[in-house]
Amino acid sequence: xxxxxxxxVLFPGSNCDEDALIAVRNTIGADARLVRxxxxxxxxxxxxxxxxxxxxxxxxxxxxxxxxxxxxxxVADFAAKGGAVLGICNGFQILCExxxxxxxxxxxxxLRFVCKDVFLRVETKRTPFTLVLDRGxxxxxxxxxxxxxxxxxxxxxxxxxxxxxxxxxxVTPKGERAAGANPNGSLEDVAGICNVAGNxxxxxxxxERCSEELLGNTDGAKVFKSFATALLAHRA
Amino acid sequence: xxxxxxxxxxxxxxxxQGKAINEALHRLGHADVVDVRAGKIFRLEMEGADPAAAxxxxxxxxxxxxxxxxxxxxxxxxxxxxxxx
Numbered sequence: 001x002x003x004x005x006x007x008x009v010l011f012p013g014s015n016c017d018e019d020a021l022i023a024v025r026n027t028i029g030a031d032a033r034l035v036r037x038x039x040x041x042x043x044x045x046x047x048x049x050x051x052x053x054x055x056x057x058x059x060x061x062x063x064x065x066x067x068x069x070x071x072x073x074x075v076a077d078f079a080a081k082g083g084a085v086l087g088i089c090n091g092f093q094i095l096c097e098x099x100x101x102x103x104x105x106x107x108x109x110x111l112r113f114v115c116k117d118v119f120l121r122v123e124t125k126r127t128p129f130t131l132v133l134d135r136g137x138x139x140x141x142x143x144x145x146x147x148x149x150x151x152x153x154x155x156x157x158x159x160x161x162x163x164x165x166x167x168x169x170x171v172t173p174k175g176e177r178a179a180g181a182n183p184n185g186s187l188e189d190v191a192g193i194c195n196v197a198g199n200x201x202x203x204x205x206x207x208e209r210c211s212e213e214l215l216g217n218t219d220g221a222k223v224f225k226s227f228a229t230a231l232l233a234h235r236a
Numbered sequence: 237x238x239x240x241x242x243x244x245x246x247x248x249x250x251x252x253q254g255k256a257i258n259e260a261l262h263r264l265g266h267a268d269v270v271d272v273r274a275g276k277i278f279r280l281e282m283e284g285a286d287p288a289a290a291x292x293x294x295x296x297x298x299x300x301x302x303x304x305x306x307x308x309x310x311x312x313x314x315x316x317x318x319x320x321x
Contacts, residue, residue, distance in 0.1 A: 060301070060302070061304055064301065064304070068301075096306075097304065103306060104304050104306035104307040106245075106249065106250065106252070106307060107252050107253060108252070109250065109252050110252070111252050111253065111256055149250075149252075151249065151250075151306075151307060152306070153306075185250070185252075
């Protein structure tokens with residue numbers, strides 16, 4: 001059987017698009033391509049990735065302008081039909097601005113752009129990207145962002161917990177929540193979330209930057225391999 | 237006709253930028269400043285002669301794009317002569 005068909009959407013200012021293509025080709029043998037922000041045809045993907053970067057220069061708010069790209073109309077249709085969508089960093093910001101994921105991003109609490117490895121705890125197995133991971137499993141994944149301070153009002157957050165929508169939290173290397181483990185001040189140490197159906201996932205850390213031995217860390221590959229396994233189960 | 241749209245983070249939403257400015261003002265000796273909220277202001281030049289229609293239109297576009305209602309509030313105002321440029 002052929003590998004998963006993956007479309008990476010290229011916005012003006014994206015800068016992790018090639019990394020995402022290489023990661024899915026090398027980790028899961030994906031048939032992967034770029035689709036530009038001004039195209040509507042997503043080329044029949046199994047998975048759409050919204051990559052990291054600074055789409056539209058982060059003008060107004062991170063992700064605010066990208067939401068109005070023609071490609072995003074198609075991404076919203078794809079997601080509504082149950083298609084798998086993964087937003088990484090700026091991609092996560094775009095998904096929040098587009099209303100495909102709840103909440104919004106604030107400037108990092110420390111006001112600094114933070115670029116370092118962090119530790120993530122898997123909070124749910126219900127998404128295609130965490131299906132083969134263990135709940136409580138800890139991944140080491142790099143972050144690089146200035147606006148990653150995810151927040152939501154109390155009612156929204158309570159609904160999300162009730163629907164099991166928190167996918168990753170920032171933790172210590174031992175998997176414990178602690179003040180120093182959260183790099184940006186996000187609500188309840190949230191690092192990644194999903195929609196109610198579980199097919200749309202956004203996270204601030206960059207799994208595509210730690211998916212090969214050459215990069216010294218392969219924890220990120222688990223996210224892509226999980227998707228490949230979920231897809232096979234879905235096709236069977 | 238000129239419409240001003242002001243956007244601020246909602247009360248209760250942490251404003252790290254405003255907090256940092258507040259601390260800087262205190263370091264400069266301005267102890268009388270209690271709190272600072274940083275926001276954005278947009279100047280819209282709009283067609284038409286009906287202020288009510290222009291304000292309604294500005295409210296709509298502020299809600300759709302200029303502000304993110306999840307974290308921000310906005311107010312719209314008809315600019316008068318001498319208003320902030």
